[in-house]
Amino acid sequence: MATRRSFLKASVQGSLAIGAVSILPTVLSSCSSSKKTSGSGSVFTTLPNQTPLPYAYNALEPIIDAQTMEIHYSKHAAAYSKNLKEAMAAESVADGTSLETILGKVSAYSAKMRNNGGGHYNHELFWKCMKPNGEQQVTGKLLTAIEASFNSFGNFKTKLTESAMTRFGSGWAWLYLDTDKKLQIASTPNQDNPLMDLSPVKGIPLLGIDVWEHAYYLKYQNKRADYIDNWFKVINWDFVQKRYETVA
Numbered sequence: 732m733a734t735r736r737s738f739l740k741a742s743v744q745g746s747l748a749i750g751a752v753s754i755l756p757t758v759l760s761s762c763s764s765s766k767k768t769s770g771s772g773s774v775f776t777t778l779p780n781q782t783p784l785p786y787a788y789n790a791l792e793p794i795i796d797a798q799t800m801e802i803h804y805s806k807h808a809a810a811y812s813k814n815l816k817e818a819m820a821a822e823s824v825a826d827g828t829s830l831e832t833i834l835g836k837v838s839a840y841s842a843k844m845r846n847n848g849g850g851h852y853n854h855e856l857f858w859k860c861m862k863p864n865g866e867q868q869v870t871g872k873l874l875t876a877i878e879a880s881f882n883s884f885g886n887f888k889t890k891l892t893e894s895a896m897t898r899f900g901s902g903w904a905w906l907y908l909d910t911d912k913k914l915q916i917a918s919t920p921n922q923d924n925p926l927m928d929l930s931p932v933k934g935i936p937l938l939g940i941d942v943w944e945h946a947y948y949l950k951y952q953n954k955r956a957d958y959i960d961n962w963f964k965v966i967n968w969d970f971v972q973k974r975y976e977t978v979a
């Protein structure tokens with residue numbers, strides 16, 4: 732079984748970095764949640780600016796309504812990006828430093844950095860984890876790994892739903908790859924995520940669901956369970972699968 736030290740060493744050598752230094756080329760400066768291929772592996776890089784929403788505000792209807800998407804992206808998520816950039820400037824974080832690098836040592840920064848760095852990262856991932864045009868099935872290596880870890884896709888869905896439902900207040904539920912490169916499910920409060928050095932669950936987020944009320948309240952009100960159940964119909968499994976294959 733890999734130790735945390737060996738995992739981090741492997742990350743620095745070319746897999747995904749948790750707290751490892753990511754040197755970002757200028758070409759990625761306007762791009763977020765990209766991946767940079769380097770030698771034997773790839774490194775995800777998320778930068779402070781919002782990337783364009785990969786679909787129209789109304790594209791996920793009827794699962795997620797256009798007004799919720801517009802407010803979520805252009806108000807809530809935009810504020811995380813803006814506040815993150817303020818925190819980076821105030822705390823002398825070098826331009827081009829990735830969120831992955833910042834979050835890996837976020838305990839060294841302010842609460843503003845933690846809340847908004849996490850908020851920006853989580854939403855940049857969240858938009859890409861969804862897609863319009865009908866329910867997609869998970870296939871390939873990711874399906875094999877899900878079945879190996881959770882016995883069946885149905886059991887995986889049940890566990891992720893439970894994790895999202897039992898997150899008291901605001902937060903996220905994750906499918907993530909832990910430091911032993913095993914698939915795990917957990918939730919985190921507020922805008923925390925498994926990349927953070929201070930998180931009790933550590934790893935690489937592959938898929939995340941936002942269970943802040945701002946993500947669903949206009950359409951679903953207090954019915955978080957209905958939002959979660961419907962959200963499974965808009966998961967972009969192609970994206971999640973590629974993400975998994977990059978880091979597994």
Ligand SMILES: [Fe+2]
Nearest residue numbers: 807941943946
């Ligand atoms: Fe959100």
